Amino acid sequence: MTVTVPRTRPRAARRxxxxxxxxxxxxxxxxxxxxxxxxxxxYAVFILYPLAESVFLSLTSWDGxxxxxxxxxxxxxxxxxxxxxxxxxxxxxxxxxxxxTAATMAVAMLxxxxxxxRPRGFTAFRTLYFMPQVLPAVIVGIVWSWIYNPAFGILNRxxxxxxxxxxxxxxxxxxDLALYAVLAAAVWAQIGLAFVIFTAALQNVDTDLIDAARxxxxxxxxxxxxxxxxxxxxxITLVTVLLLTHGFQAFxxxxxxxxxxxxxxxxxxxxxxxxxxxxxxEVGYGATLSLVLTVxxxxxxxxxxxxxxxxxxxx
Amino acid sequence: xxxxxxxxxxxLLILFAVLFLMPFVWIWFSALKSTAEINADPxxxxxxxxxxxxxxxxxxxxxxxxxxxxxxxxxxxxxLVTAFSCLAGYALGARRPPGERLIFxxxxxxxxxxxxxxxxxxxxxxxDLDLLGTYWxxxxxxxxxxxxxxxxxxxxxxxxxxxxIGNAARIDxxxxxxxxxRIMLPLARPGLITLVVLQFMFTWNMFLIPLLYGQDENLxxxxxxxxxxxxxxxxxxxxxxxxxxxxxxxxxxxxxxxQRHFIQGMTAGALK
Numbered sequence: 001m002t003v004t005v006p007r008t009r010p011r012a013a014r015r016x017x018x019x020x021x022x023x024x025x026x027x028x029x030x031x032x033x034x035x036x037x038x039x040x041x042x043y044a045v046f047i048l049y050p051l052a053e054s055v056f057l058s059l060t061s062w063d064g065x066x067x068x069x070x071x072x073x074x075x076x077x078x079x080x081x082x083x084x085x086x087x088x089x090x091x092x093x094x095x096x097x098x099x100x101t102a103a104t105m106a107v108a109m110l111x112x113x114x115x116x117x118r119p120r121g122f123t124a125f126r127t128l129y130f131m132p133q134v135l136p137a138v139i140v141g142i143v144w145s146w147i148y149n150p151a152f153g154i155l156n157r158x159x160x161x162x163x164x165x166x167x168x169x170x171x172x173x174x175x176d177l178a179l180y181a182v183l184a185a186a187v188w189a190q191i192g193l194a195f196v197i198f199t200a201a202l203q204n205v206d207t208d209l210i211d212a213a214r215x216x217x218x219x220x221x222x223x224x225x226x227x228x229x230x231x232x233x234x235x236i237t238l239v240t241v242l243l244l245t246h247g248f249q250a251f252x253x254x255x256x257x258x259x260x261x262x263x264x265x266x267x268x269x270x271x272x273x274x275x276x277x278x279x280x281x282e283v284g285y286g287a288t289l290s291l292v293l294t295v296x297x298x299x300x301x302x303x304x305x306x307x308x309x310x311x312x313x314x315x
Numbered sequence: 316x317x318x319x320x321x322x323x324x325x326x327l328l329i330l331f332a333v334l335f336l337m338p339f340v341w342i343w344f345s346a347l348k349s350t351a352e353i354n355a356d357p358x359x360x361x362x363x364x365x366x367x368x369x370x371x372x373x374x375x376x377x378x379x380x381x382x383x384x385x386x387x388x389x390x391x392x393x394x395l396v397t398a399f400s401c402l403a404g405y406a407l408g409a410r411r412p413p414g415e416r417l418i419f420x421x422x423x424x425x426x427x428x429x430x431x432x433x434x435x436x437x438x439x440x441x442x443d444l445d446l447l448g449t450y451w452x453x454x455x456x457x458x459x460x461x462x463x464x465x466x467x468x469x470x471x472x473x474x475x476x477x478x479x480i481g482n483a484a485r486i487d488x489x490x491x492x493x494x495x496x497r498i499m500l501p502l503a504r505p506g507l508i509t510l511v512v513l514q515f516m517f518t519w520n521m522f523l524i525p526l527l528y529g530q531d532e533n534l535x536x537x538x539x540x541x542x543x544x545x546x547x548x549x550x551x552x553x554x555x556x557x558x559x560x561x562x563x564x565x566x567x568x569x570x571x572x573x574q575r576h577f578i579q580g581m582t583a584g585a586l587k
Contacts, residue, residue, distance in 0.1 A: 031491045032412035039403035039462050040418065046437060046459035047425050053436035064439065111331060114324050121328075127574055128332045131339075134570045134577055136520040138538045139563050142545065142555065143338045152357040152552075154341065188335070196578050249429035252522045256542060270431050277435045278527070287435050294432040301427035 054294070057287035064283045076288035085264060086289065089272040096183055096268065097247035103187045104243055105236070108194035113224070116202050126199065130192035137189070141256030144185035148172050175265035178258055182266055186253045190246065194239045201235035202228075241300060248296050269293055339563065345556035346372075353552045365553070372557035376548075380533070381540030382561060385519055388536055391454045392518045396461035397510055401503070403462070404469025405495055409478060419470065425463025430523055438527050452528040453536075457521060461514050472506030473499065509580040512573055519566050537562040 058076055060069040080086050111129060115122050132140060147154045148171035156168035171181040205228055213223045229236070251270040254260060260267040260275060267275075269292060277286025345353050346368055347361040373379040406412065407419050437456060446452035480502070481494045489497070500507070525539045535543065541558045548554060570577055 028491060029410070029412040032406045032410040035402040035406035035410070035495075036412075036418065039399040039466055042399065042455070042459045043422065043425065043462050043466075046440070046456050047433060047463065048421060050433040050436035050440060051424070051428065053440075054432060057436060107331075111328070114328055119321075119324065119328075123574075125328050125332055126578065127571070128335050130578055130581075131567065131570065132335060133581065134516055134520075134566055135563055136538045136566070137522055138542055139559055142541070142559055143342055146342065147338060152354055154338075154358070157357065192335075193581055196582050200582050245429075249431060251431065255522075270429070273431055273435075278438070283435060283439075290431050290435055294428050297428050297432070 051294075054287045054290055057284055058291050060284045062283045063281045065281070069284075072284070076285050079285065080288055080292075085267065085272065086269075088264065089267045089269050090292075092179055092266065093248055093250070093268050095179065096186075096250060097244055099180075100183050100187050100190075100247050101240060101243040104191050104194050105239060107187075108191050108198055108239070111191070111195050112198035112202055113228075115199060126196065129195050132189040133192040135189075137252030138256055140185060140189045141253050144182075144188070144253075145172065145257050148181055172258055173262055175263045178262060179266045182254050182257050185257065186250060189253070190243065194243070197235055197239055197242075198232065201232050205231045241303060244300050245297060248293060248300070342556050342559050345553065346560040348553055348556075350551060350553045353556070368553050368557045369561065372554050372561060376544055376554050376558055377532075378537070378540065378544075378558050378561045381535055381537045382565070384529075384534060384540070385536040385538075387450065388453060388457065388521075388525075389515055389518045391450075392457045392461060393511060393514045395454075395458045396465045396514050397507065399458070399462060400465025400469045400510060401500060401507065402495075403466045404471075405473045405499060405503075407466065408470035408473030409476065409481065409499060419466075422463050422466045422470075425460075426467055430460065434523065434527060441528055447528060448531045448534065450534065453525055453534060456528060457518060457524055460524070461517060465510055465514065468510055469503065469506055472503045476502050508576055512576045513580045515569065516566065516577070 057069070059071055059073060061072045061075070062069040111125075115125060146152075150156060150168070150170035150173070153171075155171065159165065159167045169177070172178050209227050209231075210223055213227045218226065249270055250268055251274070254266050254268055254271050255274070258266040260271040269289065273286050273289040273293065276282045276289060341358065344361055345357075347364045347366065348368075349365060352359070352362065403422075407415050407422075441447055441452050441456060446455065476499060481499055484494050484498050485491075519536075520538060521536070522538045525534070525536050529535055529539065532543075541555075541562055544558055545555055
């Protein structure tokens, strides 16, 4: 892209003065490109180039140190298809995404319905529910590691207090439970976002229809299921898609709480990629794994765009 | 219905409020206890308030340095992302030069793919540019990463402005720079505030970028700093609690003051 900064003022003024302003102003595009330059240059070098380079790296056996990147064709992809840990990680991601999305939506929807009529204290409740969302994942991870701590954590103490000592355990150390324990922390942290989106969308729900349904004898659940939910369809789709994207990219909470362990029982695609690329220096194979995330994210995003094009949600 | 329904509703709302707040209150209390007291009675109200823990965490625990680094990153990253995003968003949203759709599509791609999709080649790029182990090694990729969302958001705002206002100023002889800074930018203020607030939050909370590019002890922001601290002193619980308190108080303070902007920003960001 060449950038020239011509003196365009007279021409621009003439155009603006003579014709009605078109949808696409045609004057002084050199200046437009100059405005784009700082963002465009940084973005091209540090985002677009690495994105393309990762495709190339996935076709090599590079270890990050060799001067030559040896081209190995699709060998990494073949290896991935036979890599048991890759499939396990992907399976964990699917559990994470399905359970995490369902749990987050259910709680967020319940809370949004409870504050629909804007009861006294609405702002305070909203502030509290949204708070975990603004905190660093590290803090959420540490707080929850404490909750799960077998020696002094709240969870075991609470179980003992209600006579369920036998349930107490090292939650993050148990390969059968660790994934769900970390997921619970992640869900806790993301309920706030789904909640505020639902709260905003509920303001646009037509309450006349609900009154009409009540007159027709629909009970509370029927009114929710058949009158409210259809009107929230867009918000529900949006939240689903957001949670799906976040779910497939999940990294921070897992890394802080378990680093993928014990016995790889909390290994997700993102943590497995990080481990391969940066701890075991299998850069080529790591890039191959990262492409899986890229493809999944693109598919989910294209789905969003489709949905968004169908109808815009107004706030 | 009346009273019982109202009562049940408030009971649930308060229950969840406690569920979201309790863990933090617990850690904040723990920050004011000795480790022995935490182990003996994890949930008790602190007997003697040990404010010294916070001071000790600030100096001995190096949390002062970490928070200083977090502030430094925010001071560089937030204004740079905001400025570049406004410029590019204005060009794409209001001026719309040939190729606008293609360029915008490229920025959109950056929102769609996760950081993990680019981190491996980006790491080696930063290394080859000799930026590893420097402040710029953390700042530059953070700015680039922030641009995808920033340009996207600002383009949407500039697109929604009536272009006739700019044209009127041009007829009156205002230069292009003047039209941008004096007329269009002030009109896009709501978008700009949203971007500043969200970018501050992203920068304060960033984890993978400093984990990769700021491994040097002196470069760590609070997020990775506290993680490494725990790796080394996992038994010093009152120090960990103090670190968590020091790390969470600034962002919570900003959140409480600018609460509406956070919530509107996150909702708008999700809906745009």
